[in-house]
Amino acid sequence: MLYPVIMAGGNGSRLWPLSRQLNPKQFLPLADNHRSMLQATIQRLEGLNTALLLLICNEEHRFIAAEQLRQLGMEEANILLEPVGRNTAPAIALASLRAVDTSTQDEDPVLLVLAADHLIQNVEAFHASIATALPLAQQGKLVTFGIVPTHAETGYGYIEQGTALDTGGYIVSRFVEKPDQVTAEKYLSSGQYLWNSGMFMFRAGRYLEELERYRPDILAACRSALSNANQDMHFTRVDAEAFAVCPDDSIDYAVMEKTDSAVVVPLDAGWSDIGAWSALWDVSDKDVNGNVCKGDVLAHDSRNTYLHAESRLVATVGVEDLVVVETKDAVLVAHRDRVQDVKKVVESIKKDGRHEHMNHREVYRPWGVYDSIDSGERYQVKRITVKPGAKLSVQMHHHRAEHWIVVSGTAKVTNGDKTYLVTENxxxxxxxxxxxxxxxxxxxxxxxxxxxxxxxLGEDDIVRFEDRYGRVE
Incomplete structure (x- = not known):
């Protein structure tokens, strides 16, 4: 049985303005109109013999992650919260320690470690590579999945294949950093190199043994953080102070490049990490002119362009090779060859003290969602949607008054020492x-x-006295 571990960290700044710090790309339906990338990753496991999955995400994403699991009927899944990001080596150490502690069998559980924001179009080929990797992991190997390259890509690290193994896969000869164009073309023509996907399979105890050998400081910090963890609803909160001192390092640098047990299994399954708007254009369905059109879009005499409209009509005339993305509070226009620089726009937004990098106009909460319709000096207007049976915290504000008008449904209002119902109009x-x-x-x-x-009118002017979602300080 496999123990799936899905890492849902990161903020996907190259996919701004859709991807925001508080609602990043793994929680968005980018390659699928109906499922987020996280949900697609989970559903890709159907047909495999797996235990209950463990999701690792940032503290600030906990409610949107829980809601997306709930939509899949997976309310019982484990969600492990990182108070701060410390890269993949510590995250996988936490997952390994948790798997060993909670395993009901007297064995070293086999982890399947996946990223929440990858696209895999051929699920059957994905499952076949997992079947190849499983006996290797059971033998104590640390397996990584190498993507069969389709072109000379300079944005990925590469893995050189060594000796072929009888049971499938190859001994890892070496890991190499992102190459220049000439080197990438040599790698591609040799047929000996695979893209480094960041997906793994190994026994939890074997990973911990190798981490103890090469980075005992990371393992010690993770053990301390998990030993003092608190359980809050479906969330496991590791000790923030202990985890904050954990070194920041990737699994590649910490373990995989040092161990003599690393093997690679090729994966040829229509993979993409959707790292930029150009990558999303590559994998999306296009019209006869090469345009990808999402939402209310009119493309006249336009070619090879990605168009995304969220809240209004977007029209283009006589353009080519562009990315145009409209949201309720921001519009991006970029050349497809320059989309890697979108992160520089995000950096400028942060530097200027703006907020468009943090969240969309619509903000998700555990009880529902609110949309900031309008604001000005000394006033703000929101449309609030509360899920059936949900309740906002018992709270007060030092600086603002509020007037609520019910549009549909029934509100149960506590106002001082009075409780009453407010209905439509x-x-x-x-x-x-x-x-x-x-x-x-x-x-x-x-x-x-x-x-x-x-x-x-800031969101920090909230004093909570009682909250069913654990947000009372």
Whole structure:
């Protein structure tokens, strides 16, 4: 049985403005109109003999991750929260320690370590490579999956294949860094090199043995962080102070490049890491002019262009080789050959003290979602949707009053020492400093308009007294 471990860290800044720090690409339906990349990764495991998966994600992504698992009927899955990012070697160490501790069998569990933001189009070929890797991992090898290259790519690291193994796969001769164009072309023509995918399979105990051998400092920090972990609903929160001192290192540098047990299994399954808008254009269906059109788009005399409209009509005339992405609060226009520089736009947004890199206008919460419709000096207007049975925290604000108008559904409102129902076309007022709460007692979503007014309207002006989602400090 395989123990799937899915790493869902990272913020995908090259896919801005769709990918944001608080809603990054792994949680978005980029290559699929119906499933996020995380959900597609999970469903790709169907047909394999697997245990309950372990998802590793950042603390600030916990609720969106839990909601996407819930949509797949996987509420019981384990979610391990990293208070800070420390790269793949510590993340996989936490997963290995957790797998060993929770294994119900007297054996060293075999982990299948996957990234949440990869596209794999040929699931059958993916499963075949896993079948090849399994006996190698059971024998104590540390298996990595190498992507059969389709072109001379300079954006990936490479793995040189060594001696072929009788049971499939190859001994790893060496790992090499991202090459220049000439070197990449040599690698491709030799037929001996594979792209480094960042996917692995090995016994948890074997990985811990090698980590102990080469980076005992990382293992010690992870053991300390996990030994003092707290369980919060479906979340496992590792000790923040212990994990913060853990060295930042990748599994490649920490273990795979040093161990003598590394083997590689080729994977030829239509793989892409969707690392930039050009990669998404490559793997998407195109019209007769080579355009990829998402949303309300009109492309006149336009060719080989990626067009994405989220909230309004986007029209192009006489353009070629562009990426145009529209969201409710930002528009990106870039040449397809320059999309790697989108991250520089994100860096400028951060430097200027703006907020468009953090989140979309729509912000997801464990109870539902809110959309910031309008704002100005001393006021802000939001459309709030509360899921059936959900409740916002019992809270108060020092600097703002709120006026709620119910559009559909029924709201159960706590306003000071009073609790009452507010239905469609009715409203209620929450004064500054009043302790209050909002709940949806019904079976349909509750939608309301919230008008905030006051001297300060920041999201940090919330004092929580009670919260069913564990957000009370």
């Amino acid at each position: 009715q409203s209620t007022y929450i004064p500054v400093g009043q302790v209050h709460a909002l709940e949806n007692p019904g079976v349909i979503p509750l939608e309301l308009i919230e008008v905030q007014s006051g001297a300060y």
